[in-house]
Amino acid sequence: MKKKILTGDRPTGPLHIGHYVGSLENRIKLQDEYDCYFIIADFQVLTDHLRETERTEHLIKHVLLDWLSVGINPEKSTFFIQSRISEIAELTMLFSMMVSLSRLQRNPTVKEEFRRSGLKSISYGFIGYPVSQAADILIIRPDLVPVGEDQLPHVEQTREIARTFNELFSNVFPIPEPLLGTVSRLPGLDGNKMGKSTNNAIFLSDTxxxxxxxxxxxxxxxxxxxxxxxxxxxxxxxxxxxxxxxxxxxxxxxxxxxxxxxxxxxxxxxxxxxxxxxxxxxxxxxxxxEAKPATIKEAIQDGTKKVRLISNETINLVRDAMHFDYKGLFEEEKIAA
Ligand code: SF4
The missing domain is CATH 1.10.240.10 (Tyrosyl-Transfer RNA Synthetase)
Known part of the structure; x- marks a missing residue:
């Protein structure tokens, strides 16, 4: 059995050479050694791009094209979309009861991302997105999470949530280990962090x-x-x-x-x-x-279907562990795959 790993991208713009050096190159290697799951975290985009949802589908297609064109192979890896797995939302709600507000407020990555977002105030969804991210990860019960150093606080938060759940209810979740990349980040053309929307990136799709x-x-x-x-x-x-x-x-x-x-x-x-x-x-x-849109659709549809099966299994385990299965009221009901 290969170990399971999960990582992914937010569909906020085209991926750039910094993404390649920082993570995509690593993912291409990982897919031979691990059972890889790659999430497109579309709901997470709402944290700082709430008014731009009409672009999301286009940007999801862009991410898929970026993944496929660098050599991430849907025959070896599983692609899925966060919003198409409703069990993630259920898990987010349950996990949100297991994290204190002060713990979320201390997360240095959230603080930094909020500072960079330029938003005037922070929403409940923004400050709580590490909880949603923990649900994205734990829904497939992975062994490892490949991350850059700046994402380590999120993995630690995920591990804490998994531990809390297991202690409170039952051992449903493995405690995922961070898998740190070895390559440092590329700076942008202006010397600042290379970003999708900071006008300082070389995109994988540039001529x-x-x-x-x-x-x-x-x-x-x-x-x-x-x-x-x-x-x-x-x-x-x-x-x-x-x-x-x-x-x-x-x-x-x-x-x-x-x-x-x-x-x-x-x-x-x-x-x-x-x-x-x-x-x-x-x-x-x-x-x-680009000339084979059916192949792109197939990759995301097949992957999402596969993750739905795993998610159903996870949420049934969670409901059983939390005594939310209500067998006396809904004898026949298990969430159908
Ligand atoms: S300073 Fe000029 S010559 Fe030196 S590495 Fe940079 S671009 Fe090249």
Whole structure:
């Protein structure tokens, strides 16, 4: 039996090369070793994009295309949509009784995400989304959750909820372990965190020309004014892209930059070419899947159906454990798959 893992994305925009380096690359490897479940967390988008629900379906299709075009394989992995698994909402409600408000208020990731959202006030759903995330995870009773360091508080919260439930009722949930990625994050073109909507990302769906133009505008070492000024690649975003996408040449680039023997324009041209070489097979695969919308539908429909079966099983276990099965009132009723 392969161990089960769950991870996923919010459909808030196209995925970028930072997502690839930070998680997608890892997922492609994981799908051979583990029984992988990938969730599209559409309800979670409501926390900070409540007024943009008309775009959600389009953005879900975009995420699916991104996954398929980088090589996440629905034959090996299971894709599903959060809102199509109603048991997640039931589990969220039950779990919400097991977490104190002060515990949620202390979560550093929620605080940071709220700060970055620019919202004036925090909703009940926003502050409580780690509870909903715990339900997303625990509904399939996984062994592991692949995460970046900033998501560790959420996994810890999920583990706490699973432990609390098991202690209060019965051992329904395994305590999932975090599976930390080894690759650091790529900065955006402006040096800040690369984001879907911060105008500083190179998207997996960008054309070669768009990539070239974006990199032309990337911020580099501000101390380099003249072409032969000595550079500081350790503080340059473009150099981080070399490390990620042009690794064999990165030591030479570093030396040349430090000695003032490579100008930023030439350096950017090299890295644009390497990123475009990396993206080209992804573009070809994207075009293939764009021409086959039935394949995309099948991937998400089959995966969601499979997760519905597991979710029914989980919620029946939860109801039994909590004495909410009411066998004396509804003898025949088990949630039908
Ligand atoms: S030469 Fe390259 S690594 Fe050095 S500062 Fe310019 S863009 Fe950055």
């Amino acid at each position: 070669a020309e768009v990539v070239r133009n974006k990199i032309k505008g990337a911020i580099t070492d501000p101390a380099r004014i003249r072409v032969n000024d000595k550079g500081h690649p350790e503080i340059c975003n473009v150099f981080r892209y070399h490390v990620a996408f042009n690794n064999p040449e990165s030591a030479e680039i570093e030396t040349k930059c430090k000695k003032g023997r490579l100008g930023c324009i030439g350096c950017k041209k090299i890295v644009s070419d390497r990123i475009n070489e990396f993206l080209e097979p992804i573009r070809i695969k994207r075009a293939y899947y």
